[in-house]
Every structure is written in structure tokens, then in C-alpha cells.
Amino acid sequence: MTTLSRRFDVTKIAVAALDDWIAEVGRQWNKNPRTVFAARLCVAELASNAVLHGVTHSDDDHLVVTLRCCDDGIEIEFIDTLAPFDPTSVAIPNSTGSSDVAKASIGGRGLLLIAAYSEDVAYRHDGLYNRATLKVNSEQPNLWA
Amino acid sequence: MQITISDFSDTAKKVTLIGKLDIVGAETIGLPMAAIAGTRTDIVIDMVGVEFIASIGIRHLVIAAKAVARGAGKLVLLDPSPMVTEVLLVAGLEQILPIVRSEDEARAMLRRSHG
Numbered sequence: 001m002t003t004l005s006r007r008f009d010v011t012k013i014a015v016a017a018l019d020d021w022i023a024e025v026g027r028q029w030n031k032n033p034r035t036v037f038a039a040r041l042c043v044a045e046l047a048s049n050a051v052l053h054g055v056t057h058s059d060d061d062h063l064v065v066t067l068r069c070c071d072d073g074i075e076i077e078f079i080d081t082l083a084p085f086d087p088t089s090v091a092i093p094n095s096t097g098s099s100d101v102a103k104a105s106i107g108g109r110g111l112l113l114i115a116a117y118s119e120d121v122a123y124r125h126d127g128l129y130n131r132a133t134l135k136v137n138s139e140q141p142n143l144w145a
Numbered sequence: 146m147q148i149t150i151s152d153f154s155d156t157a158k159k160v161t162l163i164g165k166l167d168i169v170g171a172e173t174i175g176l177p178m179a180a181i182a183g184t185r186t187d188i189v190i191d192m193v194g195v196e197f198i199a200s201i202g203i204r205h206l207v208i209a210a211k212a213v214a215r216g217a218g219k220l221v222l223l224d225p226s227p228m229v230t231e232v233l234l235v236a237g238l239e240q241i242l243p244i245v246r247s248e249d250e251a252r253a254m255l256r257r258s259h260g
Contacts, residue, residue, distance in 0.1 A: 016169045019197070037197070037228045044199040048168045052201075099240040101214040106207050109236045110200040116235045141235045 002029065005066040008047075010056065010082065015047040018065060029069045038117040038136035039067070039074050045110040046078045046087065046132060055083035064129075073137030076118075079129040086123045087111060087132060116141040146170030147194075148177050153248075157187035157255055159223075163194030166202030174205055182209035185216025187258075189251045192225035198232050206242055219258040221245050 004025055008014040019040050026036030043065060050063060061081045068075040092115050093108050114121065118134040119142075125131065146164035153159035158181055164170055181188060188209065210220040222244045225233065233242060245251045 012168045012172065016165070016167060019165065019167060034228065040197060041199060041232065044167055044197075048199060048201050051168065101210050101241050104207055104211065104238075104241045106211070107200065107204045109203055113200055113232065113235060141231060 002069040008063045010061045025067055032138035034138040035073050038140045042114050042118045045114050050080050075135050078132045084125045088123045146173040148174050153189045159189045161191040166195050166198040168201050171201040171205050178209050182212035185218050187218045187255045188220045189223050191223045198229050221251050221254055
């Protein structure tokens with residue numbers, strides 16, 4: 001099982017670089033484009049959430065993303081040094097579409113997308129890092145997440 | 146992310162997006178999208194060149210759709226890729242951000258929306 005890991009700063013530019021890295025690794029591993037897209041999307045949601053909403057401790061705060069190539073997809077570990085935040089503890093909003101533009105919520109779809117595009121999502125805090133793990137494959141998304 | 150704004154028919158504007166609608170792309174389009182949506186004219190967003198979209202990008206599209214709707218206008222998405230389309234469907238936005246597959250279909254939808 002091939003494993004690659006890389007550290008990134010908690011910045012918008014670093015999130016873009018992280019996305020480029022996942023796309024490149026997916027190509028190197030010859031993964032299904034749907035699997036790679038799912039990996040990019042889930043990590044983009046976690047990383048964007050960290051950048052936009054995470055409570056930082058110091059200038060040394062960082063993200064580390066580990067990708068593991070497996071037969072049926074990609075396993076992902078996303079860790080960060082920000083204040084503890086459990087993405088699995090947040091209620092997933094209903095994905096039922098509204099026809100009323102005025103009543104449509106502006107945001108809050110990131111966790112919904114993670115739920116739809118991944119499986120086996122888990123979280124723990126080890127005292128230093130938030131550690132989120134999940135798995136993506138070409139069967140996602142689950143349209144009924 | 147590149148953003149280009151042009152006329153679309155007599156009354157609508159066309160916004161062409163090329164690149165990734167991620168956290169950086171969303172920041173790039175934020176101001177120009179707000180400006181064009183503030184005119185409350187109909188908007189057709191050409192999504193053909195958008196290869197990736199995340200929720201932060203969706204957020205800007207929804208904000209623009211809401212602004213346009215306040216002026217009784219409509220915002221439609223032109224021909225996003227299958228994987229971008231899927232993200233929008235999963236997010237439950239098929240009615241808020243209707244998708245058309247051609248410029249003719251966009252014109253027809255805008256005509257219908259104005260009765």
C-alpha cells in the first residue's frame with residue numbers, strides 16, 4: 001500500500017497547492033477520475049473549513065494530509081493543529097432542494113458534500129492534532145447522504 | 146480562476162468562469178460576481194471551463210442567484226461538467242441554480258421566467 005504525506009500551511013494559497021498535490025498523486029496512482037475528484041472535494045472542504053473557521057494557536061499551525069492508495073479507492077487522513085473541532089459532531093443539513101431562492105441558505109454545504117463523497121468518516125483529537133480520516137472511491141457520491 | 150463578463154442577448158449578462166471554483170477561485174470571483182449580480186439583470190454563468198467546485202464556490206453562486214432574484218431576475222448555469230453537475234445536485238441546488246446545456250436553452254429558460 002503506497003502512502004504519501006505532505007505538510008501545508010493554514011492559508012488559502014496552501015489549500016490550492018494541496019488540491020494540486022492530490023490531483024497529481026491521483027494521476028500518478030492512475031486512480032479513477034471520480035475517486036480523485038471525491039478526494040479533492042473532501043480535502044478541500046476540510047482544509048477550507050480550517051482556514052476560514054479554525055481557531056489558530058500560533059504561526060506554526062499547519063495541516064498534514066496523508067493519502068493511502070488502496071485497491072478500491074484512497075484513504076485520507078487530514079490532521080491539523082487548530083483548536084479541537086469534530087466535523088462528525090455537526091448535524092448534516094438536509095440536501096433536499098428548495099425551489100425558493102430567497103429562502104435558500106448561502107452556506108453550510110461542506111459537511112453535506114463530505115458525507116456524500118466519502119465513507120468511514122472518523123475523528124479524534126490526540127492532544128496535539130485534530131485527526132479526521134475518511135475513504136473515497138469511484139462509487140461516490142451517495143446522492144441520498 | 147478567470148472570470149469574463151459579456152452581454153448575453155439584449156437583457157442578460159454572461160459570466161464565463163475558467164478554472165477551479167475553490168477557496169482561491171471563490172475569492173477571485175467574489176467582487177465581480179457581486180457587482181454583476183447587484184445590477185439584478187439575468188445572468189448566464191458559463192461553467193464549461195470550471196473543472197472543480199467546492200462549497201465555498203457554491204456559496205458565491207447562491208449569493209449571486211439570491212441578489213438577481215431580488216430584482217425578479219434569474220441566474221442559470223451553462224453546461225457544467227458531469228462531476229461539477231453532480232456536486233450541485235448533491236447540494237440540492239437544481240432549482241436554485243438551474244442547469245442548461247446550451248445557450249438556446251438558456252434563452253428559453255430566461256424567457257419563461259419572465260412569463
